[in-house]
Amino acid sequence: MKQRMPYEEAGSGNRNIRPGIGMLFCLLLLMLSLPAMAARQGEVRLVLDVSGSMKSNDPSNLRANGIRLLVELLPTNMRAGLWTFGDRVANPLALGTVDEQWREHALSVLPRLTEYQQFTDIETALREATRAPGEDGTVHIILLTDGMVDIPAGSSSKPARDAASRQRILDQLAPELADRNVVVDTIALSRNADIPLLRRLSQQTGGLASVAETPEELLRSFLDVLGRVVPRQEVPLEQGHFDIDDRIDSFTALLFHDRNEPPISLSTPQSSTLSAGAPNVRWRHDDRFDLITVPSPAEGRWQINGNVGPGSRILVESSLKLAGAELPATLYQYFETPLEAWLDGGQGNARATAITAELRQQGTLIDSAILTREEDGHFRGHIEPGGISGNARLRLEARGEGFTRLRQQSVDVAPALSATLAENQSSIVLQAAYDRLDRSNTTLTATLQGESLPVETLDAQRWRANLPDTLPETSVPVELSARVRLDDATREIPLPPVWLNRDAAVGVAGAQLDRSAINAREMASSDQEATETTSGPEAWLQSLWSRIGSEWPAARQQLTEWGREPWSWGVAAALAMAWLFLLLHRRQRQRRRRRRRREPHL
Template identity: 35%
Template sequence: MKANRQNHMARTRILGLLLLLWGALPLQAADPPATDLRVLIDVSGSMKQNDPNNLRVPAMRMLVGLMPEGIRSGVWSFGRYVNMDVKLGTVDEAWKRRADEAARRIHSRGLYTNIEEALRRATRDWRGPAPEGVERHLILLTDGMVDVSKDPAEDAHSRQRVLEELLPAIHAAGGRIHTIALSSNADAELLQTLSNRTDGWYEQVEDAETLQRIFLRLFESSVKPDSVPLEGNSFAIDESISDMTVLAFHPPEQEITRLRTPEGALWSADEHPESVKWLHQQHYDMITVNSPSPGEWLIEGELDPDNRVMVVTNLRLETSPLPANLLIGDALPVTAWLLQGEEVVTDPRFLALSRFYLRQESEGGDPVIWPLADDGEEADRQKGDGIFSTLLNRTLLPGSYEIAINAYGPTYKRELRRAIKIHDVPFELTLERDEGGENVRVELTTTPGLLKESSIRVRMTAGEGTEFPLPLVGRGHWSATLPLAFAGREILLDLHALRNDGSPYDVQLSRPVPGAPPATAAIVPGSPDRHGDTAPAESPPSTKEGSNTGEEPGGLSSTMKIGISIGVGNLILGIAGFFGWRAWNRQKVADALVGESLEELSPAHDEEEASPPQEPPESGGEAAGESDSRTAEEVAVEEEARGEESVAVDDREETDVTGEVDPSATESMIEEELDLAADDTPAPPDGDEPPETQLPREEPSPPESGDTAAPIEAAPTGETGGEEMPVT
């Protein structure tokens, strides 16, 4: 254990010495990768409603403050005219001052929204592919649609030129267009097409409060700054870092954000060293520190997932290019490495103490951690080359994600952040009945810009493989009408297209046609019947001889078969009902017989108390004469009833031909009927036994005190100013 601890301390010292050595090298070796960033800001009059507090100003000031020196940038504003607010050039202190002043002058006095001219002016020097190592990015912020004239035809022509002339030229030049729609009234289809076609980022926001955060993500996607990770609100600065910029978001009601140094000093917007630049805005604080002290720093303020610490360092974290847009099912290979100057760090002693991992974050979801390895296995190509790799696949479901790639060792921590969007299948198929209900409308649309629209090929089949055309009726829109004969059948689309990078994309879509098919609808509309005539899509069944009713040669029509089946079914039901009624009627008669027989054999209940049971007489007539006190009329009526009973049950063997009931036969019949009656008698509650003798019913006694049943509780019821002038 002691030897392991000593080895670990020795490795840490070696790593510290290497960092000190790299920190002593010239800073120009750590210049960020060349980036060309153009910014276009809408200043049309509608911004008074969509950005009433002019939050474009703090968002633009934040973007300018984050820009590292050495990249190339320019700023334009547009309404009817397009003005270059900050001349295109290399970012330095002078450029930042001019850009900050220009940001303060952003207004909302433009009369139109000339997106075409803004794109043309901002990219006029983008001719051909970008120089090696240079990335071209353009940020477009607008709240409206192409609006260049009072004539809608001129607006449509301008929009068409954007899509057919400017967009292909920018894409060919390697430009990536990031668009922000600051209103639901913005031309979302146009902006999505511009972004998706060039693998840029599209974002629609309903209020300007989130503009700063959107600008932050677009800045990270464009400039790819080095960062150190935050753990809570604390972060570590190492010897190799020459500058840092802290971005701390806070709610408007929190006016004070403080920064605590490793030495324990507490800085604020009002009290900080003169060498520190502190920009305090309504929603964020941005602090820039030259030569920050190594050690642990702390932001005393709101914990926010968008807080950042961006650094200038000789030890940089680099990654392979990450796309902004992917389709569901795509895998995302990720590689990362450390750079000292322009050289990949491959020292095994240094890398042995380093760890690389990727954190996949989504709003409202738990983060997913992916380790990166340099072991020559799976996604990694070569072991020990200093390039760490992984492959994202199974967790990439449709949605927006933040990808944070981290590298850390005992004395350093680095982080890079990117935003990616996973799109669902870029086609949408809908089937609806028309207003008259006689046809089915098939509509196919595609997500703007994700595929080369001119390459899309559609094959539609319905029913048993019958092919139908699905014509293109608009940009990214196909439509056709099918007769109701296809209701209930399956529509299958085979789609073939090319992605923007030229790779193929194939997918199948299927949907059932809504509605129930008519009984005599033809399978294929317009197909000839066996007489050579065109069968209608729907026709009422005909009984005329020779009519086309779907009859097969030598057989009955389907309609006749259905009718016969229904008739047979009704006949069976009638027969079953008749025999059921007959059985019920016989049972009813038997029940009456049993009841009267019981009355004959049981003691009378005319009195309140039951008489003791009597022995059965040897002769029925004598017993009746001796013990019965009934009148002669009552006896006569009873004898007459006995005669009727004998006739009703004349099919039983026990019935005598004279009409009198045999005593032994009657007892057997009574026992049988009592057994049947017992089957229909509800079972007594658990623990209760049925009485052997039927006793007179007693009236229930009133409950004693304290035994009163509780009542059942009822269920509850429920600025005006002049327009900007063109500037050359």
């Protein structure tokens, strides 16, 4: 057994670092010492949204904290670079080999993240960031955005240009990137982002789609994405305690907590207490988390004294590892995902007696499995997400005599099929997202008000349900169902209905897609209607209103300040009268136009 270094309890002379941005910089700099498994060969390219709305969705600029974390944790000799985008694309950190000089340069360009721009040109940003081919292995794109495709207006209508750019990303760019071995991991900051677009982009390229609904969740999202690029070994953290065995050379505790929580301390297996300032311990404190690195830790049970938030983890450096087949970034509803794992580096009695798997969403257990040991020493099994949708956490845990090892990552649970209603409501196209579904094993049916609709096969993984020429004027559902025969078993897959004559977006196989993103897309469609049929003062007012809508989060605070000025009420009255004129004029035009039918955007 290795000799452990003695610890002294921290006395009153311990020095705490004042929390804040400077503190976080020092904290993340120390994370260079975090233990890591051998990283996949390849490159990491950060593509960051600097549109004006980011100022409102991330007012504390926590994305800079996440990028610092990412920069410091990237393995030495890996290639990486940084791109920013709004209405134009910049490359403040050129693609280069990660070393100390590169890290210093990366941290020096972070102030540019607050040089906000007006639009959100996602397509151009991806094309620029992926223009240079990767030198060796996979290229990982980490795309962070809080918005939707929003490109500068040209000679044609802006909504039409936005829609065309969005479609090119899905139909042309994503398949091209997949063919070039480019993986796009997406982070949506807030539910206002175009989550369906980001999800499909990640699915098509084999990446992870994650959602950080609040700025506080952003750092965890960066860690989740980084875990796919640089996998790490862990030991379980349960009810504030964790076990260290004699094969662990060091551990790093990353402990999240709320602001203004009492200081955290650690109790060793010998019942001594470690706190900030203890000798031989690297300890940094921030108002949102503590990072504690302990070399040559004592064997036994360690206890955390204080509140520990979700996402906390204990990373370990050890020759004994839980290895396995690469975990998928996307799981599909109602279908099993195969799992394979084994123990690597085990000697003597270091043999796994059991390997278990768990799938949880926001702490709730969705499915679990005990993997079966086979003749080759590997453990195999499967897990099924059922009908949940969105981000979840997949855990593999190996236990043996005197040790545990944990491997976990965030996954996205997505529909196995998706449905798109044609804009003129003439048909519904169904697309298989799960690659095992095709025309040889999948049969689709559709009914409208009790009448069966013809369903034709378009290609290997697409079908079309044709709608009658005359449709009801009221909102009615088209009922869909799928019969799938796989692995000598037949199953019925629940398909939500697609509604006619109603703003809706349905993900087939049990998921309702994010409504905030859908409503924003439909607003863009509505704007396109108006733009195509208006000119003169009405077109100018419509453009002004669209600009106000796109920039509303960032402008709200400024409007509040203007409201205190006497002249502001006269301006507000004039704008209100102009807008009333626009509404009346549009209503007259709409009465003369045939009512447009909407497509649920996925």
